[in-house]
Amino acid sequence: MAYVVPNEFVTKMIDAGEAKVFMSTRDTLIRAFMAGAILALAAAFAVTITVQTGEPLAGAILFPVGFCLLYLMGFDLLTGVFTLVPLALIDKRPGVTWAGVMRNWWLVFVGNFAGALLVALMMAITFTYGFSEAPNAVGQKIGTIGEGRTVGYAAYGAAGMLTLFIRGVLCNWMVSTGVVAAMMSTSVSGKVIGMWMPIMLFFYMGFEHSIVNMFLFPSGLMLGGNFSIMDYLLWNEIPTVVGNLVGGLTFVGLTLYSTHHRTGPKREPGDMAAPARVPAE
Secondary structure, eight states, X not given: OOBOOHHHHHHHHHHHHHHHHTSOHHHHHHHHHHHHHHHHHHHHHHHHHHHHHSOHHHHHHXXXXXXHHHHHTTOOOHHHHHHHHHHHHHTTOTTOOHXXXXXXXXXXXXXXXHHHHHXXXXXXXXXXXXXXXXXXXXXXXXXXXXXHTTHHHHTTTHHHHHHHHHHHHHHHHHHHHHHHHGGGBSSHHHHHHHHHHHHHHHHXXXXXXXXXXXXXXXXXXXXXXXXXXXXXXXXXXXHHHHHHHHHHIIIIIIHHHHHHTSOOOOOOGGGSOOOOOOOOO
């Protein structure tokens, strides 16, 4: 059958997390690099569609093509390993330690950032003919996004930081749902459909994805966006990473693990108390 039942795909989640902990440094970095690069290209694609059509929904509908491709090729995003890798530790898989989990997270972060940064540079070159002229309409839009989602949050102070964090939580709730949805099917079409829906939702809603932002904000800086590297780190990337971790692990990884793998004790028929009789008037 194409559909995989929850208790089976949750086991797949734990197995995947365990495999990532023990993956070689070289393989982890290469897979993360390619994931960051492909997702960055998808983000550039979606922004281009939005600018050229004037319809943000069109960009959101087509953005998941990048996520589906990188997942099917076995590449790793930080948002996905935030959800999967800790499950191997919680399940007490042999040899899995906190040090191994943190090593995986760090390597994937570095690889994702390097891949996204390379694409940011390449796209900035294409938007400006090698920095020989002002950015085109798409480049200007990316610069505007960078300003609005850094100094725009900063203008609201603590309320802006809270909003940024919550958008990070909501983002990886959806993105990690997409990662898990791909494990619900054994067919390519089923995996793609399962991934497409939550990824489209997060992008259209403007939630904060740490790897997409690794492309949008560096490219925005290269294209003349009116914000600084410190603005980007403090008022976007760092809070977004924390929000992504909380959202993916809490609302996807732990909920599925606790209810489909390490379930609570079942109630016995005798535990069902008889309803109280209501005396007749």
